[in-house]
Amino acid sequence: MACTSQFRWASAARTDTGRVREINEDACLDQPQRGRWAVADGMGGHDVGDLASQLVVETLGQLPEQAGIKHCIAEARTRLQDANRQLRDEASRRQVQRIGTTVVVLLACDRFCGYLWAGDSRIYLLRQGQLRQLTRDHSQVEALRQSGYLTEEEARHHPAHNIITRAVGATDQLELDEDAIEVADGDVFLLCSDGLSNELTDEEIQQTLASVDCLHAPDELVDIALSRGGRDNITAVVVQAEDPQATDKTLLNPSP
Template identity: 60%
Template sequence: MTFSTEFGWTSAARSDVGCVRLVNEDAVLNSPEQGLWAVADGMGGHAVGDLASRMVIERLTGLSTGGALGNVIAEARDRLLRVNDELRAEAARRQVSRIGSTVVLLAARGGACAYLWAGDSRIYLFRNGRLAQLTRDHSHVEELKARGQLTAEEALHHPAQHLITRAVGALDTLELDESSVALADGDTFLLCSDGLSNEVTEAEMASELAPGNCEAAAQRLLEMALERGGRDNISLVVAHAEDVLGSDRTQVNPTL
């Protein structure tokens, strides 16, 4: 496995209303030329969740992408804080308790990626034949698991499974977590709303991501979630990094 500072990106995105909902309250950003990808999931059951997710993605699409990775993430954070204020004001104007959206953003510069998130939309990394979840859900169930009050198996069927503790627009103060990872040749990232992660297992995700074909993986993962019932909106982005300078290629996850 080689690490480098020059990577080329391919990516593919899908967003579908699913088989049950009438409105798609998800939105996605797929911009490999900018090194930016995001998924936003409007809060189901609340007023105009589609407005919230669309506002989140529109603000992130306008990010300045010429600077250092840390500057990109800092600007993304500032923009999301402003969206939070706007959504709180809009909820007050409409006299509803909240208008909100989860968000997960991945940004790439040189040989690294940084990501930030609020809510239960996720980022996974497939590397060297293994899938790892990079984000930790901001949810009631995840807090119970962290305290040892709930097993992973119990969490799958817990009645509060969809109760999230953070989202853009949910509270007057928005808390965003962030982290970063050094890139390796052949890395493939999956960003998704819970409409995918609740229907498709991690083993199935890994199997579809392994070849490094973004379009094929995105389409097949969407189809699998729909086949399982598509109980929620389903959104995902698959992004694949290729080391354009390195002579070594990881053999487990080869660049196509």
């Protein structure tokens, strides 16, 4: 039995090469009808980074329907392990050290969203005007920040901020983190590559998601990153949940 989300989903995506790079090694998935979204940030250069990110996005786009959020997450994990093996084999065939990509994927089922990630691509949640980061970067700098060796501001500007510790294709056995969250009416999710999160503060992301319609928010966010120099590929996928069963908000506080 296929899993059906109890929410109506609206989403939009944009990916941009930026102003410095010649090739866009980012890729994204935007399937609101199926409740699937993803961002992948490829690495490796020499025309292989984009191969990795495209493979991961195509793999996730072909996920079969599952019954229940746990099964959705498990199937995504299995398919990403398959993609990991393909990238390891391709690196061996091309005689390069690695062909890899970050990944962050959001899956909607029933009243829940599940998510998995490897690397420093992120998912943010805006709920009732407040932003929080759902994922934690798999990076050397984030490990130092969590251990108390770096402040938030020091981590943001650290010269090694782009060195990640996990990626699809990096090792024979892919390490993924996963979690799930119960969705509330009006929730807004942002999936993005570090080309966006490195250029905008959390406060700027919060303000943009709170003030711009989700269908136009990716353009707004990417344009801001480009205006700051666009030093990397930039990708944003913005997703909003609407509960058809929610009580009309105009009735919550009736006039006396």
